[in-house]
Amino acid sequence: MRFFDRIFYHYYSLLCQRELASRLVRAPKSLVLEGRVFFSGIGKFTIGEECVLRNGISFEGSKTGRLSIGNRVCIGNNVSISCCQEVTIGDGIAIASNSYIIDSDHAFSGGPGAPFDRLICSPVRIGKNVWIASGVSILCGSVIGDGAIIGAGAVVKGMIPANAIAVGVPAKVIKMRQ
Ligand SMILES: CC(C)(COP(=O)(O)OP(=O)(O)OC[C@H]1O[C@@H](n2cnc3c(N)ncnc32)[C@H](O)[C@@H]1OP(=O)(O)O)[C@@H](O)C(=O)NCCC(=O)NCCS
Numbered sequence: 001m002r003f004f005d006r007i008f009y010h011y012y013s014l015l016c017q018r019e020l021a022s023r024l025v026r027a028p029k030s031l032v033l034e035g036r037v038f039f040s041g042i043g044k045f046t047i048g049e050e051c052v053l054r055n056g057i058s059f060e061g062s063k064t065g066r067l068s069i070g071n072r073v074c075i076g077n078n079v080s081i082s083c084c085q086e087v088t089i090g091d092g093i094a095i096a097s098n099s100y101i102i103d104s105d106h107a108f109s110g111g112p113g114a115p116f117d118r119l120i121c122s123p124v125r126i127g128k129n130v131w132i133a134s135g136v137s138i139l140c141g142s143v144i145g146d147g148a149i150i151g152a153g154a155v156v157k158g159m160i161p162a163n164a165i166a167v168g169v170p171a172k173v174i175k176m177r178q
Pocket residue numbers: 094096097133134149150151152153154165166167168174
C-alpha cells in the first residue's frame with residue numbers, strides 16, 4: 001500500500017471506529033474494522049472480543065432492536081443485518097460476503113391492496129462456531145444450532161440443528177458434521 005493510502009486508511013478506520021463506538025454499549029479495543037460500517041436505528045448493540053468487520057457492512061433496525069455479536073466473529077463484505085427485535089450471533093462465527101440476516105417481515109394479513117406498514121418480528125438466533133457461507137439469507141424466527149454450516153446461496157427459514165450442513169432454497173440438511 002502506498003504511503004498516502006496508508007495514512008488515509010488509518011484515519012478512515014479511526015473515523016469508522018469512532019462511529020461504531022458511539023453506537024455500541026461496549027466497544028472492545030480488539031475490534032478490527034476493515035472498512036466502512038453503516039448504522040441505523042438499532043436500540044442496543046453489543047459486540048464481543050476479537051471480532052473483524054469487513055467493508056460495506058450494514059446494521060439497521062429500530063429502537064426496540066437488540067443485536068448481540070459474540071467473541072471471535074468475522075463478518076464479511078456487504079453483509080446486512082436488520083434487527084427490529086433480537087438478533088443473536090454466538091461466538092466463533094464466520095459470516096461470508098453478501099449475506100443477509102433479518103428478524104422481521106412486513107405483515108400482509110390485511111389482504112391484497114393493504115399497505116405494508118406493520119412489521120412482524122421474531123428473533124434470529126445463531127449458535128456458536130457456525131459458518132454462514134456467501135450470499136446466505138437468514139429470515140425471521142430462524143434458529144441455527146452450534147457448529148452448523150449453511151451453504152452458499154441458502155435461504156434459512158426455521159430451525160437448523162446443531163452440526164448440520166444445510167444448503168439450498170429453502171435450506172435443507174444434506175448431512176451432519178462428523
Ligand atoms: C456447503 C458446502 C460447505 C458443502 O460442501 P461439501 O460438504 O463438500 O458438499 P458436497 O460438495 O459433497 O455436496 C453435497 C451435495 O450438496 C450440493 N451442494 C453443495 N453446496 C451447495 C450449495 N451451496 N447450494 C446448493 N447445493 C449445494 C452438491 O451439489 C451435492 O449435491 P448432490 O449430492 O446432488 O451431488 C459448500 O458446498 C459451500 O456451499 N461452500 C461455501 C463456499 C463459500 O461461500 N465460501 C465463502 C468463503 S467464507
